[in-house]
Amino acid sequence: MSTIRPSTDADLPAITAIYAHHVLHGTGTFETTPPTESEMAGRRADVLAKGLPWLVIEQDGRVLGYAYCQWFKPRPAYRYSAEDSIYLHPDAAGRGLGRQLLTALLAQAEAVGVRKLIAVIGDSANAGSVGVHRALGFQPVGTIASCGWKFGRWLDIVLMDKVIGAGDATAPQA
Numbered sequence: 001m002s003t004i005r006p007s008t009d010a011d012l013p014a015i016t017a018i019y020a021h022h023v024l025h026g027t028g029t030f031e032t033t034p035p036t037e038s039e040m041a042g043r044r045a046d047v048l049a050k051g052l053p054w055l056v057i058e059q060d061g062r063v064l065g066y067a068y069c070q071w072f073k074p075r076p077a078y079r080y081s082a083e084d085s086i087y088l089h090p091d092a093a094g095r096g097l098g099r100q101l102l103t104a105l106l107a108q109a110e111a112v113g114v115r116k117l118i119a120v121i122g123d124s125a126n127a128g129s130v131g132v133h134r135a136l137g138f139q140p141v142g143t144i145a146s147c148g149w150k151f152g153r154w155l156d157i158v159l160m161d162k163v164i165g166a167g168d169a170t171a172p173q174a
Contacts (some may be wrong), residue, residue, distance in 0.1 A: 001059070001074075002059045002060050002064070002097060003059070004056070004100060004101060004104045005056060005058070005070050006054065006055060007044060007054045007066060007068075009041070012040055012041050012044070012062035015044070015056070015063065016034075016036070016040045016161075017166035018063070018089050019034065019035070019067055019087055020034035021089070024081075025092070026122075027122050027126060027131055027150055027151065028087070028121065028122045028123060029087075029122055030122055030150060038039050046070075047068050047069075050071065051112050052068065052082065052098070052114075053105060053108035053112065054066065054067075055067050055104055055105060055108065057097050062091075063145040063167040064088060064089045064092040064097055065086065065101055066086075066101070067101040067104070068085055069083060069084045069085070069105060069109050069114065069117060070082060070083055070085070071083075071117050072116075074132060080113065080114060080116065081114070081116040081117075082114045083114035083117075083118045084102065084118070086098050086101050086102055086105070086129070086132070101142065102132055102133070102136050103136060105117075106136065106164055107163070108162060110164045113165075113172065114164060114165070115164060115166065115167050115168065115172065116161055116162070116168075117164055119133045119138055119158075119159070120159060121133070121159075121160065122157055123156065123158075124155075124156040124157075130158055133162075134160070136162070140158065140160050141159045141160060141161050141163060142159045143157070144148050144156060144157045
């Protein structure tokens, strides 16, 4: 049985290792050099300082993945739109853990006032990420072709979004 919970400092080695795998072997991120544990700690601290969620999923005490959201852009008018990120340990792929994480992240994002969650998916051939977002109601809003170069080839990004909570039906609370 898996458990989803807020991340802690103790999770940083696992988070860093999971992300490093994706940097070195995947096209879901356009980073090409894995960040250090210290850099990941800084990224996590930045997200948490903004009151946004950073979650992990674990099984038998082992972190198998993580998800967080960060403001889509730094300008104040974007403060109700966030970009999600989900990464799983390679052994955890295809077991529904990404769907569980994204479901929990959607609920947490709504709880802190996010009205739109945006997926910026690296590589239009990233069927797993596109599929989990589509399964949870994200809609495709565009593809930016050939905007990244990794592993000797051009990569697209797929943009998807999902309205959460009241969306744009009401003005946000001040």
